[in-house]
Amino acid sequence: MTNPDLVQTEEPKDLGFGSVVGGRNEKRLLNRDGSFNPRRDGLPLLRSLSFYHYFLTITWPKFFLIVTAGYMGANSVFALLYLACGVDSLAGAEPTKLGGAFWRAFFFSVETIGTVGYGNIAPNNFPAHIVMTVESLTGLLMFALGTGILFSRFSRPTAALMFSNCAVVAPYRGYHALMFRVTNARSNQLVELEAKVLFSRIEGTHRRYDELKLERSKVTFFPLSWTVVHPIDEKSPMFGMTAAEFAAKDAEVMILLQGTDETFSTVVHSRSSYKPEEIFFGQRFVNLYNPIDENGVVSIDVRRLSQTEPAVEEDWAYTSTWHHTGHFAGYSPPPPTKKGRG
Numbered sequence: 001m002t003n004p005d006l007v008q009t010e011e012p013k014d015l016g017f018g019s020v021v022g023g024r025n026e027k028r029l030l031n032r033d034g035s036f037n038p039r040r041d042g043l044p045l046l047r048s049l050s051f052y053h054y055f056l057t058i059t060w061p062k063f064f065l066i067v068t069a070g071y072m073g074a075n076s077v078f079a080l081l082y083l084a085c086g087v088d089s090l091a092g093a094e095p096t097k098l099g100g101a102f103w104r105a106f107f108f109s110v111e112t113i114g115t116v117g118y119g120n121i122a123p124n125n126f127p128a129h130i131v132m133t134v135e136s137l138t139g140l141l142m143f144a145l146g147t148g149i150l151f152s153r154f155s156r157p158t159a160a161l162m163f164s165n166c167a168v169v170a171p172y173r174g175y176h177a178l179m180f181r182v183t184n185a186r187s188n189q190l191v192e193l194e195a196k197v198l199f200s201r202i203e204g205t206h207r208r209y210d211e212l213k214l215e216r217s218k219v220t221f222f223p224l225s226w227t228v229v230h231p232i233d234e235k236s237p238m239f240g241m242t243a244a245e246f247a248a249k250d251a252e253v254m255i256l257l258q259g260t261d262e263t264f265s266t267v268v269h270s271r272s273s274y275k276p277e278e279i280f281f282g283q284r285f286v287n288l289y290n291p292i293d294e295n296g297v298v299s300i301d302v303r304r305l306s307q308t309e310p311a312v313e314e315d316w317a318y319t320s321t322w323h324h325t326g327h328f329a330g331y332s333p334p335p336p337t338k339k340g341r342g
Contacts, residue, residue, distance in 0.1 A: 029200060030254045032163070034271035055149045056156060063153070067146065074142070075113060078135045079105035085127035092121040113139035157261045159268035160185040165306035167253060167274045170284035175233050178212070180274065181285060181305055182257065183225040190268070193259035194218040195228050199237055201249035210237045212253075222259065224300050225288055246276040253279070283308040 027037045055063060082089050082105040090108055098104040108121040112135050123129045167180040178197075184190055197212040213236070215229040232238045241251075258269040286307045288300040 028252055028273060028275055030271060030273040032272050056152055075106055075109040078109040081131045082128055085131060086125060088124055089128040090121055091124035109135060112136060157264040157266045157268050159270040161257055161270040162305060163272045167279045168283045168285060168308055169279060169281045170311050172231055175231055177232055178230040179227055181225055181227050183302055183305060184222060189262040190222045190259040191262055192220060193222045193257060196256045197230055198254045200254060201251040243281045251276055280308055282311050284311045
């Protein structure tokens, strides 16, 4: 007889999000752009604050907006300090020619912090010279730090992978399979690209996570596109699940792609996810490949990356598992489309 004390139960898998939940999530765990919605509260401000990492990871428009606002703000502060040094703190061009006393002090601050120094405005007393000295040192540090961050943003290798706007559940070798497509959005080359696909859903009061087995989890070369396929057979945690069950269990398919950037010889990665409303049952992806040109070159049309079409009815009949399990009972596939979601 088997000793009950020796029976090992499978521990719920956790990818770092936690398994205990209070119900259906208001937001997805992983956004389409790869950013995470879960957050950590209660950390001390100085411990959690990292300006360097923040400026490396924000978008380019936000980066330039912050730099411009900081530049204008610093010059405004020093302009007010010059004015606080007295009405005779600056000599040279008359304030009326430059829009007033504040703007004269502001433009002098711009010349000082940027080491321009046209010479038509100059400090005229001891306090103003002290402010000018402090501003010169501040300007050197600010420009050195800004230049370093700007160079780091340009030189930091990142992946620019383009995921299809939707995933599909389509016939596949006598079963059915979850599929999505990905291509490189840059002209550089990625090699040894590896995919991990994780399936998350609520079961009772816990969120369960499973890594999905892929038809192919790694490609050596990645010059065109890759259709990542998870066969939904008897061993799959998705086996027998309907579209309604996907939504009821707040399911989420999360993807991690990792490869080597040939230009930098550095490992880069990209993340994305699909929620139930972004998974089309009864659809399949359209053909990406263009006709071979006169030079024999193979090419794809990236504009068709997310386009879908209804799966052929004969293909569904051939997929005996779907037919016998009644997977489509009570489910109406989405209307025919060639563009997919988004």
